[in-house]
Structure formats: structure tokens, C-alpha cells
Amino acid sequence: MRLAELSTRSGVSTATIKYYLREGLLPPGRRVSATQAEYDEKHLQRLRLVRALIQVGRVPIASAREVLTALEDDSLDHNSRLGVAVWALPHGPEPAADDPATQTARHTVDALLERLGWQYGQGYGPDSPAYGMLVTAVATLARLGYPCAVEDLAPYARSAGQLAVSDLDLVERYESPDEQLEAAIALTVLYEPVLLSLRRLAQAEESNRRYGPKSSGGPKTPEE
Amino acid sequence: MRLAELSTRSGVSTATIKYYLREGLLPPGRRVSATQAEYDEKHLQRLRLVRALIQVGRVPIASAREVLTALEDDSLDHNSRLGVAVWALPHGPEPAADDPATQTARHTVDALLERLGWQYGQGYGPDSPAYGMLVTAVATLARLGYPCAVEDLAPYARSAGQLAVSDLDLVERYESPDEQLEAAIALTVLYEPVLLSLRRLAQAEESNRRYGPKSSGGPKTPEE
Numbered sequence: 001m002r003l004a005e006l007s008t009r010s011g012v013s014t015a016t017i018k019y020y021l022r023e024g025l026l027p028p029g030r031r032v033s034a035t036q037a038e039y040d041e042k043h044l045q046r047l048r049l050v051r052a053l054i055q056v057g058r059v060p061i062a063s064a065r066e067v068l069t070a071l072e073d074d075s076l077d078h079n080s081r082l083g084v085a086v087w088a089l090p091h092g093p094e095p096a097a098d099d100p101a102t103q104t105a106r107h108t109v110d111a112l113l114e115r116l117g118w119q120y121g122q123g124y125g126p127d128s129p130a131y132g133m134l135v136t137a138v139a140t141l142a143r144l145g146y147p148c149a150v151e152d153l154a155p156y157a158r159s160a161g162q163l164a165v166s167d168l169d170l171v172e173r174y175e176s177p178d179e180q181l182e183a184a185i186a187l188t189v190l191y192e193p194v195l196l197s198l199r200r201l202a203q204a205e206e207s208n209r210r211y212g213p214k215s216s217g218g219p220k221t222p223e224e
Numbered sequence: 225m226r227l228a229e230l231s232t233r234s235g236v237s238t239a240t241i242k243y244y245l246r247e248g249l250l251p252p253g254r255r256v257s258a259t260q261a262e263y264d265e266k267h268l269q270r271l272r273l274v275r276a277l278i279q280v281g282r283v284p285i286a287s288a289r290e291v292l293t294a295l296e297d298d299s300l301d302h303n304s305r306l307g308v309a310v311w312a313l314p315h316g317p318e319p320a321a322d323d324p325a326t327q328t329a330r331h332t333v334d335a336l337l338e339r340l341g342w343q344y345g346q347g348y349g350p351d352s353p354a355y356g357m358l359v360t361a362v363a364t365l366a367r368l369g370y371p372c373a374v375e376d377l378a379p380y381a382r383s384a385g386q387l388a389v390s391d392l393d394l395v396e397r398y399e400s401p402d403e404q405l406e407a408a409i410a411l412t413v414l415y416e417p418v419l420l421s422l423r424r425l426a427q428a429e430e431s432n433r434r435y436g437p438k439s440s441g442g443p444k445t446p447e448e
Contacts, residue, residue, distance in 0.1 A: 011367070048369045056364055079435035086424060118429045130424035137417040140280055143235070145272045146410060148418075155390040156415070157422050159383045164426035166379040168434060183370070188427065190365050191380070194372075195423070196416055197357035198381050202388035203412065204307060204354065205342045210392060211303035
């Protein structure tokens with residue numbers, strides 16, 4: 001298809017598509033004349049992922065390019081490509097190295113991972129961004145007067161484990177390994193607001209159940 | 225305590241504390257002379273919440289003021305105050321009203337809540353921000369070519385339900401109703417990066433388990 005059709009089918013303006021092409025976020029089309037190029041379904045798919053990352057996930061251009069490069073690295077197997085691509089996603093500020101709160105947070109996180117039996121594997125060694133993001137979050141909680149122990153984090157980690165199973169089940173519905181990789185990255189980013197809004201809805205539901213006026217008949221009594 | 229001690233104990237500069245006082249985010253101290261005021265433990269606690277909202281949650285000043293006003297509204301019971309305060313937290317963009325993707329998303333979300341048996345209660349009617357945030361997220365997924373059905377969302381909602389139980393269990397460890405309300409708001413915001421980073425770690429763990437080189441001995445075989 002030509003650029004105009006790619007634009008219509010993707011809902012992305014031709015100006016934006018040209019910008020993505022210039023920035024290397026979208027591979028060039030097959031040149032058919034001096035001024036025209038031909039695009040295919042793979043371009044359409046890739047455009048979908050680029051929009052998910054940039055417009056919804058607010059991933060900076062440079063990070064998006066790193067993610068996409070990892071997806072295309074033929075020297076890596078499926079699992080490693082996925083690990084490298086998630087690694088390149090933004091993860092918030094780096095932990096402050098020498099801060100006592102950060103050191104304590106690091107010990108807490110290590111103890112948590114050990115208790116869960118999670119192996120330091122592809123994608124989350126102590127140098128990985130996801131590990132750093134968790135350490136930063138736990139250190140911030142402590143600094144603000146809400147210290148959290150391994151026991152506090154464990155139920156969240158167990159829920160996260162279930163979420164990850166749902167995530168990969170969704171991804172496996174896509175047929176080809178390439179589509180699966182793209183879906184894995186897009187859904188990691190796009191399901192974040194789904195999850196955070198569901199948590200707030202669930203909090204309201206649980207709060208109604210515990211403290212609400214209509215909690216009649218049930219065996220549950222308000223704890224406070 | 226005086227302003228200087230409040231600053232030392234909270235780790236917040238006196239200039240920032242004065243700014244919070246001017247903006248009405250912190251109630252005024254008890255005036256003891258023409259130039260000095262006396263602050264107490266409640267100020268310290270409130271400062272902790274204000275920092276959590278503004279510095280970590282990046283909540284705009286006006287929204288933070290709304291959250292804090294809700295917490296102090298004596299005309300409401302505990303559950304309602306919590307609902308109103310969470311309502312005032314930022315929830316991302318409003319759903320686009322007339323878009324077909326938004327209409328479909330609204331039906332999906334309604335069907336999901338019905339299937340879960342969640343009552344539209346305090347804090348999450350169809351006009352609530354958390355409901356709107358979920359509709360927007362589901363509509364965005366569809367527009368980007370990742371439509372999701374009720375069955376896709378259900379496992380995420382079930383995990384969110386468990387998270388909400390963990391959230392309220394944490395909150396109930398605080399003794400007074402005032403402290404519980406402050407903790408509920410602070411932990412809603414501060415646990416978001418904890419949860420998102422744990423999900424990424426869990427994804428890596430699950431990906432290793434399914435596709436990794438070391439998955440020997442287990443009954444699980446790679447699905448792809």
C-alpha cells in the first residue's frame with residue numbers, strides 16, 4: 001500500500017508517519033519510484049506498536065528506538081529479545097546509590113525475591129531497570145514515613161505474579177513470534193492504566209464492603 | 225514545635241513548608257507571637273501526605289487541595305470521605321464521549337463489573353474518574369488494534385480485587401481514622417510504582433519459566 005493508505009488504515013497522519021520513518025522507528029518502505037514507496041502489513045503492525053509506546057506510554061523517542069531495535073535483534077532468542085525490549089522501556093528515576101533508605105530498600109527487595117523463589121534471570125538482575133524502579137519506590141515509601149517490610153510487599157508480588165500469567169496468556173494468542181513480541185511490549189505499557197484504574201475500582205468496592213452502609217446480611221463486619 | 229523543627233523532622237525545606245501553608249495544603253500553626261507559630265504531630269503527618277501526593281504522585285496543587293478538603297469534611301462518614309478523596313486524585317484524560325470505541329469500551333466495562341458482582345457504590349459509579357479511566361484505557365487498546373473483551377479483563381480485575389484487600393489491610397494497621405484516611409490516599413499513590421515494577425519483574429520471571437533456557441525438569445513446556 002502507499003503512504004496515504006497506510007495513514008488511513010492506521011489512523012496516523014502522513015506527517016507523523018514520515019516523522020517516524022525519519023527517526024528510524026518505522027523501517028523504510030520498498031521504493032517503487034523516485035518519489036513513492038510501498039508499505040505492507042508489517043508496517044501497519046509496527047505503527048500500532050510505535051503509537052502505543054509514544055502516544056499512550058509517553059516513551060521518549062530514543063527509548064522507543066531501543067525497544068524496537070531489541071525486537072529485531074536476530075542474534076537473540078525470543079525470551080532474550082523480550083527481556084531486552086522491556087529493559088529499554090522507561091522505569092522512572094534511578095535509585096540514589098548511597099542513601100541509607102535505598103540500601104534498606106535493596107535488602108528488602110532482595111529478601112522478597114528470595115522468599116518468592118524468583119530467580120535473577122533474563123530481564124531482572126540487580127542491574128535491571130525494573131529492579132531499580134522497585135528499590136526506588138520502596139525507598140521513597142520509607143522516606144515519606146511509610147516503611148514497608150517483606151511481609152507487606154509479598155501479597156503485592158503474588159498478585160503481580162498472577163498478572164504476569166494473564167499478560168503472557170494474552171500475548172500467546174498472537175500467532176507469529178514477531179507479533180507476540182510486539183504485543184508483549186504494547187500490552188505491558190497499555191495495560192498499566194487498565195490495572196491502576198481497576199485497582200481504584202476494587203478499592204472502592206472493598207471499602208464499601210468493609211465500611212459501607214449497605215453491608216447487611218454478610219458475615220463480614222467492619223474492622224474499624 | 226517551631227517551623228525549623230518541622231522542617232528538620234519532615235525533611236521538607238522551610239521555603240516549601242511556607243509554600244504549602246500559603247496554598248492551604250497544610251493548616252496554619254497555632255500562633256504564639258507576632259512572628260512565630262507552633263506546629264504539632266498532625267502537621268508532620270499532613271506534610272508526609274502532601275509530599276507523597278505532590279512530589280511522588282505528581283498530583284497538581286489544585287487536586288491535592290481537593291483531596292485534603294475531602295479528608296477533613298466532617299459531614300461525611302469514613303467510607304464516603306475515602307471515596308471523595310480518591311475521586312479527587314488525577315485519573316488521566318476524560319473518555320471521548322461520542323467515539324464508537326468509547327461506547328464499546330463502556331459496554332465492556334459495564335459487563336465486566338456486572339460479571340464481578342461489583343456494585344456501583346461510593347467512589348465508582350459511571351460518573352466516577354476511576355470508571356472513566358478504565359473506559360479510556362479499554363477504548364485506547366481497541367483503537368490501537370488490541371481490542372479486549374470481558375474475558376480478557378476479568379483476570380486483571382480479580383488480581384485488582386486482591387490488591388485492594390492488601391491495600392485496605394495495610395491501611396487498617398494505622399490506628400486513628402484520620403491516619404487511616406491519610407494512609408489510604410498516600411498508599412494508593414505510592415504503591416503504583418511498586419505494583420508496576422513488580423509486574424515487570426513477574427513478567428520476566430514468567431517469561432523465563434515459559435521460554436527460558438533453564439526450564440529443565442519442570443512439567444511446564446514452552447507454548448511457542
